[in-house]
Amino acid sequence: MIQVGRIKWFGGFNTQRGVENNYGFIERKGEADLYIHKSQVKCECSNLVAGKLVKFDLGFHPYNHREQAQNLELLKLSEETACNVLQACFEHQDPKIWQPIINRYLSMLSANEIKDQLIKKINSIKPEQQLSLIESLSPEFLCSPDLRNIRDSLPTDKHLQICKKMLPADVNGQISQELREEIIGILDSGIHNIDRELSETIGLFIPEHPYFKKELGRDYLNKFGIKYLYHMTHISNLNSILENGLLSHNLSHQGGFIKTDISMQEAQSWRTRWHGHVPFYFNPRNTMLYKRRDLQDEIVMLGIDPMLILEEGTLFSDGNVAAVATNVYHDLAMLEQLPWTIIKGRSWNDEDPATKQRYKIIMCAEVLVPDRVNVQSILKIFCRWPFQMPAVRELIPDCVNISVEVNRSLYF
Template sequence: MMVLLKTYNDNSYLLLCSYLTNRLKEVQLFIESIRKSKDYPRINEIEEIFKETFSYVNTRGQLSLKIERVLNPHYLLSPGELDHGNSSWFISLNIQKKSLKKLNELYGKQLSGLLRIFKKVFAVLNSPDNAIKEETLKKYEDLIQGVNLKMEEFLFSTENKQLIDKREKLKSSVIRNLPHSGFYHMTHVENLENILNAGLLSHKTVHRIKMIKHDISNIEIQKRRNRTEKVYGRNIQDYVPLYINPSNPMMGSTKVIEVLSQVVLLEIIPHVLVQKKATLFSDGNAAIEETNFYNDQDKLESIDWKLLQEGKWIDGTESQRIMCSEVLVPEKIEVFYIQKIIIKSESALKNIFPLFPNHKGIPIEINADYFKTYHQN
């Protein structure tokens, strides 16, 4: 499973499909040039094009190619020079890597479909010279063009994370204080599809448009969050909440524990704190009156970083409030701010793989440590 996850995260499958789609376009141009020049004998060059396309260097041992000439029975009676009349071409083109085979099933056999088209195009070599006419080559051109259009729909591009690099960055001194490498939104895996399509939306918005499929939040605490913060005068429920340390009291709540194997943590790039206008951070749980809110990163020293880094608290004390310190982003966090999906075990993968977060440049990590809680009653 870990090999499969690595292949999924590094986008080997998509990169291979993209490579073959581009090479198929080159084959189309080659066939078009023969059709226009009427230099039909040049079609034999397609053998070398295929060998170069599927060489070990280009496909890194992920695919296997075998091309050979097969003798027709009557050739043995009167052997001579090999030509279209006494032999035919045989091509074997298969997926070799096991993890790619599994992903091929997951992706609706897009890769094996591409290979079938390559084999079908190669069959033009088995046509007698006098049968290779303009209409024959045009048929293959149209076939390739149709496949390329479908593959372009499949190989949609990832969200542009370059925007983050061009904007203001969080100070390195603040980054060093973080318990982990980002801020965290906790949700049920059933909500992931909508998040990957629309981004992370505020609590109020997702309930208003009925976009949340499985709510793991505490109803009573959500009622207490339905109040106005004093910095911008917004309702706290109009923000997308992110935890500074996900291993907090929320992780130990009854509703979360009941479905822990299906809980996902979305790791948000920390620069969201300064790149999204009117973003706040708190020195504790936003549902509690005593919690303070800030909008100036120079005041981040107000947070008890030592406690957040240690990740330990005592129930019913101030430490419990502090462990739920938050970053609050108004209204929406775009998908390209999500830098990782973290799950506790492999059991959630079957629900995440088909959503293809890797298309958007979001890898999946299995790490049970994020789901542990360290507290005393």
């Protein structure tokens, strides 16, 4: 029976006998090293250095009847074509031996044999090697319906990488219903942060899936440079926010969740229509903060996931919603019409008093989310000074993953 392995050592000078050794041994994991005599070597003995790959028949010594290698030759994985040798390589435990030949070997088998051999191989290797094996397979083997259970056992991101290999080379090609359902199953499982290139490739074949529609929305928001939405609050309110989420004016006041209210009371009567929404700014360095600049060392900025703009019921404005001239929109296309240069400006100063007043209103452009925003949408908490960070971090529960960062550019 043909076998493969690595030379442990061969030849060398025998100091006890004063002659060159004419034998050596082959490493066998989990078994005793296998003896090889010079008479059974079919290649130059000088090539049998430690670690060299060899192929051989398993036989027995004629005198002591112990196992020994026979008909030993060098093994060149890149050139080997004999099915029995490739099978021996495939069945070997060393990935450096079976991985380079796996597709060559499987291509010689029938569909049923491929399935049986792969399942047998996967069950015989360590879990950390299973992904390496599957990733080594050519697409024609990966596409086998019989391997679905194997693919389903992979981490979702790796599973998608495998599915990507199974997609048609032509983006206009027909994706099978089975593969479509498999990919949708992965996406529906709640996977997040798919690699950009992978997402774009798979999205070409299943553009209608909500995940890719959301990614298109993210690209759309990136177009306007919307990295965060901002909500400013007094640090004393953080405990309640991190427990209950961000609540609308109505809900937070009804529940008594606000310890320190920094809102401009004189403006609230003009905002009654929007008291059922949670307000956010595109630019927090606006007149609202300016009027509260004496409290800046006690105010934190919550950096919110801008994807909230895409949620059903979310509105946005081209200025402070307390101002009569402000327009409020629900159509995302209207983001194109907002005066972004003014909204993101560092100052509202202008020689013309009317223009200055208009800039003040525009820089307070808002996003309005109905009722409540979950804690999961808070991506960062920004402080004005480093000394504020320990107190803020202490308020964040262990189960909540929100980073704290100093960003003076958000303040005056």
